[in-house]
Amino acid sequence: MISLAHPARDTTPMLEVADISHRYGAHQALERVSLSLTKGGFHSLLGPNGAGKSTLIALITGLLRSQSGEIRVAGHSLSRQPREVRRHLGVVFQQPTLDLDLSVRQNLLYHASLHGLGRRQARERCEWELARQHLEARANDKVRQLNGGHRRRLEIARALLHEPELLILDEASVGLDTASRQALNEHVRILCRERGMTVLWTTHLLDEIAPQDPVVVLCTGRVIANSQAQALCTHTGTHTLQEAFGRLTAKPGDTVMEGRS
Amino acid sequence: MSANAYLHCFLGVSGREWRRFVQQRTRFFSALVRPLLWLVVFAAGFRAVLGISIMAPYGTYIVYEVYITPGLCCMILLFNGMQGSLxxxxDREMGSMKVLLMSPLSRPFLLLSKVLAISLVSLVQVYAFLGIAWWYGIQPPAFGLVTALPALLLVAMMLSTLGLVLANAIHRLENFAGVMNFVIFPLFFLSSALYPLWKMQEAGPWLYWLCSYNPFTHGVELVRFALYEQLAAAPLLWCLGLTGAFGLIAVLTFDLRRGVRMKSPASANAT
Structure with missing residues (x-):
């Protein structure tokens, strides 16, 4: 799949989703979804609106209880060792989750305390992540005063405070302008390379995906493709990911889903 | 996770609660003014109407202001407990609850931290009120202020766990005001906070029955006796039991709902 910077000694996948189904009442949101992310690398989860991406993320993060199937993060079962899973998980949710009336630093320190980090360690980690996100100058500002791009970067800084091995970003670029969107995407890729971290990036925007990225395509609750972005084009006999995606998600019998929000 | 991790977590949760309280100065102000109004205006007016005979834990005849002070302390705890659950x-509406839910520490512990943090903020308000009341002339035994501390803490925890149960049951912020009207006022008025229970007995047996089973009554009586350096055993047991029960229900319902609302695709389409 992707080449790792270091030879992989441990072959346990970072994230394993096995046979997950989920329904809301009569509506089948996910149907026998299985996927596996190798350690390290930038993985994309792609799908039109309503494909089940958010449900899948809510299940992986434990915000929704799974109805059937099994999820494992870094070898730990979510149903049996949920707290061990949460220790390895950093999440940037689609909806903002910052405390607007607290300062940038207070938001980070609060998160650090929820992860049981000691005072000194929390301060060190906090300053480090702020520097990494170029937010030092804003450390004492209220979050309310930050713009959208800065808030997102703060959420990423926060998700990385406890040094997770798996970072999940659920439509993190929603609501940002093109330049900030691109900057954010590149930034996460750099993090990924430098730290050898595994990233799961969900999006419905195709320009955020590079040809060499491993991609999982979700459509009406099912995994319809799971390979490298480039290989998707080869398989579907298309030239661009846009075309490949269009062909995959509009198979005969499937309804074309347009911008439901 | 080490014991230290739990300590840091508790400090973080209570620090946030405290910062929130300090930032909302109007909240502190209204938390003080509300019981003071009752004490200075309402009690002064009622003093003439309501004669209170000698009764435990008071050794002599008392003025009405002295009688309602413990009830007003508990009123502060009640309002603050409900504010905490609000x-x-x-948090659930704004999404910041997810941050709490992603903590690797156990959820019952997180909830307990929250309850304790809300309760500690309440205690600060109660003692500020008792300080002003002291200056106004309501002076229980000085050591009573110390013996009242554990009683106040227990009652604060009972009321904030009750608040958590409500918070788990309330789906939307808009519904909160209604629930408050149906919870705060009956709890407060159907209790021994404003009038002794035997007065209620004169009013009618079912009213008396309601008052004597009201958790708030037990809280008020526990604080009343503690403020006069006495232990009220039955209210203590009631408060301990109810705190445990509310806490258990809060943990169970919290975990079921997972603290977040997940839009079903059907409702997402509707918007």
Whole structure:
């Protein structure tokens, strides 16, 4: 799949989703979804609106209880060792989750305390992540005063405070302008390379995906493709990911889903 | 996770609760003014109407202001406990509850931290009120202020766990005001906070029955006796039991709902 910077000694996948189904009442949101992310690398989860991406993320993060199937993060079962899973998980949710009336630093320190980090360690980690996100100058500002791009970067800084091995970003670029969107995407890729971290990036925007990225395509609750972005084009006999995606998600019998929000 | 991790977590949760309280100065102000109004205006007016005979734990005849002071302390605890649970509903709406839910520490512990943090903020308000009341002339035994501390803490925890149960049951912020009207006022008025229970007995047996089973009555009586350096055993047991029961229900319902609302695709389409 992707080449790792270091030879992989441990072959346990970072994230394993096995046979997950989920329904809301009569509506089948996910149907026998299985996927596996190798350690390290930038993985994309792609799908039109309503494909089940958010449900899948809510299940992986434990915000929704799974109805059937099994999820494992870094070898730990979510149903049996949920707290061990949460220790390895950093999440940037689609909806903002910052405390607007607290300062940038207070938001980070609060998160650090929820992860049981000691005072000194929390301060060190906090300053480090702020520097990494170029937010030092804003450390004492209220979050309310930050713009959208800065808030997102703060959420990423926060998700990385406890040094997770798996970072999940659920439509993190929603609501940002093109330049900030691109900057954010590149930034996460750099993090990924430098730290050898595994990233799961969900999006419905195709320009955020590079040809060499491993991609999982979700459509009406099912995994319809799971390979490298480039290989998707080869398989579907298309030239661009846009075309490949269009062909995959509009198979005969499937309804074309347009911008439901 | 080490014991230290739990300590840091508790400090973080209570630090946030405290910062929130300090930032909302109007909240502190209204938390003080409300019971003071009752004490200075309402009690002064009622003093003439309501004669209170000698009764435990008071050794002599007392003025009405002295009688309602413990009830007003508990009123502060009640309002603050509900305010704390309101903040939980708000957190859920605003998404910051997810941050709490992603903590690797155990959820019952997180909830207990929250309850204890809300209770400590309440205690600060109660003692500020008792300080002003002291200056106004309501002076229980000085050591009573010390013996009242554990009683106040227990009652604060009972009321904030009750608040958590409500927060878990309330789906939307808008519904909160209604629930408050149906919870705060009956709890307060159907209790021994404003009038002794035997007065209620004169009013009617079912009213008396309601008052004597009201958790708030037990809280008020526990604080009343503790403020006069006495232990009220039955209210203590009631408060301990109810705190445990509310806490258990809060943990169970919290975990079921997972503290977040997940839009079903059907409702997402509707918007």
């Amino acid at each position: 903040s939980m509903v708000y």
